[in-house]
Each structure stands twice: as structure tokens, then as C-alpha cells.
Amino acid sequence: MLYLTVKRETLISRLYLFPSNPGQIQAVEQQESKFQGSKRFPNTRPEQSFKLNSSFRLNIPCSTSITPPRIHLIHRDTTPSFFKVVMEITGIEMELIGDDERIVWKETLQKYEFITETHSTSAVLGAGGPAESSLTGSAEQQLRSVRTEFVKRVSRPALNELLDGLLQHTVINQEEMESVKVIAERAEKARDIIDMVLRKGTESCSRMINLLGELDPCLCSLLQINSVGVPT
Structure with a gap:
């Protein structure tokens, strides 16, 4: 920090x-x-x-x-x-x-x-960063608003653990996971993951935010995204 x-x-x-x-x-x-x-x-x-x-x-x-x-x-x-x-x-x-x-x-x-x-x-400004107050709106809206910063800042280890979690919670399937795993460049992999989840709607976005909160609370604090309830 x-x-x-x-x-x-x-x-x-x-x-x-x-x-x-x-x-x-x-x-x-x-x-x-x-x-x-x-x-x-x-x-x-x-x-x-x-x-x-x-x-x-x-x-x-x-x-x-x-x-x-x-x-x-x-x-x-x-x-x-x-x-x-x-x-x-x-x-x-x-x-x-x-x-x-x-x-x-x-x-x-x-x-x-x-x-x-x-x-x-x-x-002194937090240039280029999210607002200091927590973001509001649906999980999908939150993820869309921090897409650029997520791609820029998420670490490679966090991405790998996030992939495992998304597969475990059936947000993505095995084929989708394998297609992302072969991407060598960190930012490209991050971009592929968040775009894949965004295409799947609010429930999948909620899962990703909650997983990210468990795996990398520092990043979530920086992005100011909130853990959200998963729709039933």
C-alpha cells in the first residue's frame, strides 16, 4: 500500500x-x-x-x-x-x-x-484509481467499472487461484479453464478471465467478486469492490 x-x-x-x-x-x-x-x-x-x-x-x-x-x-x-x-x-x-x-x-x-x-x-490524488468510497451497483456493474484496473493490477498467482475457484463453483467449465491457462501473458490472461465472467451475467460476476475477496483482499480494497450475495 x-x-x-x-x-x-x-x-x-x-x-x-x-x-x-x-x-x-x-x-x-x-x-x-x-x-x-x-x-x-x-x-x-x-x-x-x-x-x-x-x-x-x-x-x-x-x-x-x-x-x-x-x-x-x-x-x-x-x-x-x-x-x-x-x-x-x-x-x-x-x-x-x-x-x-x-x-x-x-x-x-x-x-x-x-x-x-x-x-x-x-x-495529492489517487490518479487513475477507483474512488475512495466503495462502489455500488450490481456485481456486473462493479466488475465492468474496475475492468481496466483489475487487468493492470491482479497478480499471476491470484489469477491461477481464481481460475480454480471459478471452475469449482461452475462459473466456467473445464474447456474454458484450459483455454485461459495456456495464455502466457499475465494481463491478457486477466482480460480473458474478466471478460469471460462478464459475458455470463450477474450471478457469475457475484461469484468472481466473492472469490477475489477471499484470494486477494488487498486488491479488492484497492478496487473498492464489495462482496455480494449470489442470486438464487
Whole structure:
């Protein structure tokens, strides 16, 4: 989870790193509510899930300071650990680097994406992301409204588990599952899955939203889609 705050000519970002957990999301949101002008900014998800007990460091070339130097990914009962970055107001290029010094996640934000001309603390925007309040409407309407962000942000492991769940709940059949499994490119696979479910109507969309809420609550929170009752 990435939060940005603008203070005069300084940009402060906080990148939280924690295992997927709805309770931890709530803890982060409560903590961030104490920071004036703090706004959550949608960030892309890594291609692969991070391993527990691994350590990571954050690299941002234009930063003034990054603390702490490393974060260990473990389950915590308290508010998750985060990297605090202080830098001048400019575009951001972030790289998260693992134990083996390989880049495991990258994010690039242009200045115009998160700040208006005023440079005030109220100028930080969740550009390109969904509204902060939860989406309303039918399950099909919700999925259609977040289609682009879903394709952009859902991870490969989540897609594979989602396919298994959709098959188990008879939203898709074996032939449909196999046709999607052979797609190598993550975004194309995500696009194929959500379009396939959308064509099947509201009940299938409800199943997908509920499954996604179980498999990746962080993504559901980011997309602001709600678990819904499945029509009988």
C-alpha cells in the first residue's frame, strides 16, 4: 500500500509491506488517517507473491532519505512496517529489491499524476484509481467499472487461484479453464478471465467478486469492490 503526502516542496511517501490481511489494511488506514494530507495511491502488484521471512530494500534514485534500510516480510499483530521516503517533488521511480538483489517490483509515477498546481497537502490524488468510497451497483456493474484496473493490477498467482475457484463453483467449465491457462501473458490472461465472467451475467460476476475477496483482499480494497450475495 502506497501513501503520499505533499508538504511545501517536499514529497513524503510511505510504502507498506505486509502479507495479505484485511486486519492489517485497516490498521494502515487508521494510522494514515493521523497524517494530514495523506492519500492512498493505487500501485501495481508484483508478478509473483513475496515469500514470508524474506527481506527487501527500496531504491528510489532521487530520494533524500529512505528509512528503514530493509524490511522483513513477516506476520505482525501491530501496524505493518513501511518504508518512509523523503524527496523533492518530482517523478518517482521505485524499485523493491529482494535478498538476492533482484528487482521484484517496480513502480513509476509522473509528477502530474499525484499533484496539482497548488502544491498543497490537499493536492495529492489517487490518479487513475477507483474512488475512495466503495462502489455500488450490481456485481456486473462493479466488475465492468474496475475492468481496466483489475487487468493492470491482479497478480499471476491470484489469477491461477481464481481460475480454480471459478471452475469449482461452475462459473466456467473445464474447456474454458484450459483455454485461459495456456495464455502466457499475465494481463491478457486477466482480460480473458474478466471478460469471460462478464459475458455470463450477474450471478457469475457475484461469484468472481466473492472469490477475489477471499484470494486477494488487498486488491479488492484497492478496487473498492464489495462482496455480494449470489442470486438464487
